[in-house]
């Protein structure tokens with residue numbers, strides 16, 4: 001069977017990973033602009049502003065700001081029904097706390113959305129995709145501050161009003177649950193503009209920041225529906241199914257606990273209130289937060305219309321101290337252990353297509369809300385051979401995932417709005433800042449040091465995905 005007629009096949013990127021033009025058109029510095037390049041083994045450095053002599057790969061991105069028309073024409077050639085991107089907050093409010101928006105920034109997204117619509121593509125927009133004005137970090141210490149709610153809602157209201165007739169699908173915070181990975185400070189920075197201090201209780205800090213984000217998200221959902229009742233406004237979480245390593249109940253309970261670290265975020269967005277397991281945890285730890293009755297009322301009134309999520313990998317938990325932990329990985333929980341049944345990408349991410357079917361069912365059972373797979377993709381070091389890229393392993397990866405997704409819809413009855421492949425045109429890697437970790441159907445000639453012509457080249461997967469869309473997912 002095929003997916004429903006209006007199924008949104010497409011691709012996804014984020015503004016800071018593709019646009020470049022980091023100081024053009026009145027744009028302010030964003031948190032992505034102060035992150036240097038890293039690698040698989042070396043974390044990206046967060047600098048205090050731009051430091052001369054350091055390399056910041058997002059400054060140029062892949063120059064989507066200049067080439068968006070050509071790139072959108074390529075997406076149209078593949079038959080995309082939608083395209084997911086984010087609005088760079090710092091193009092609209094350069095420092096974040098201005099009263100009035102930057103008209104030139106607004107005009108850029110007018111042109112971008114018009115271009116998509118002229119090709120019959122539905123824009124799908126994330127409001128904050130690992131990006132906020134750096135000014136808000138310097139002046140307010142990011143989402144540690146309650147004042148952020150007002151700044152975010154002003155930004156959201158501005159763009160929702162402006163694009164009320166152009167954009168129907170919105171999401172508030174990208175992978176909002178990532179900040180629960182506390183071992184690596186990068187996530188608190190990219191999610192919430194928070195720089196941890198020596199010895200601070202990181203979990204407590206992140207819970208408070210998340211609370212302000214929940215309130216801001218709920219206020220945005222309510223406001224968005226007032227601006228245009230046709231809007232569909234979702235949350236966005238990184239879905240990582242957590243499996244117990246054995247049927248030992250200790251493993252099962254540990255996996256459940258780990259899973260809740262992610263589910264907590266979608267629970268709040270979907271139900272508009274805190275789950276009992278989190279309230280109990282706060283009590284046990286003696287945490288008291290700045291949460292007002294008005295906040296709780298706002299959360300109740302701003303439940304999301306759909307659950308947007310990314311899916312890349314699954315993880316495994318073991319309560320047995322003798323089982324070796326994977327350790328500090330950019331992608332996994334510190335307590336995760338190896339899954340002997342799965343292979344990994346060269347960047348250490350498990351490849352688990354069935355996990356996608358599992359998580360689609362898990363979310364649908366839990367919330368009975370429409371779902372949207374807004375990221376799924378294969379990061380790999382593609383080789384350019386005689387001007388061509390034969391990325392058969394990407395085709396295999398995506399094909400296996402799409403088959404599981406189709407089964408979740410056809411055989412399990414999950415209500416799914418669409419599927420957008422992450423990094424449909426090679427973006428700068430978020431985690432490592434590399435170019436060599438490529439995701440696209442379209443190759444971009446740029447290397448890890450920023451050299452290259454930025455020429456676009458169709459990979460084998462480009463033609464394959466065009467065919468998948470044309471057949472609406474049948475016989476992939």
Ligand code: BG6
Nearest residue numbers: 014174175379428429430431432
């Ligand atoms: C998700 C993000 O975490 O995964 C994207 O929403 C990111 O921004 C993608 O690019 C892949 O991660 P990475 O680190 O390989 O770029």
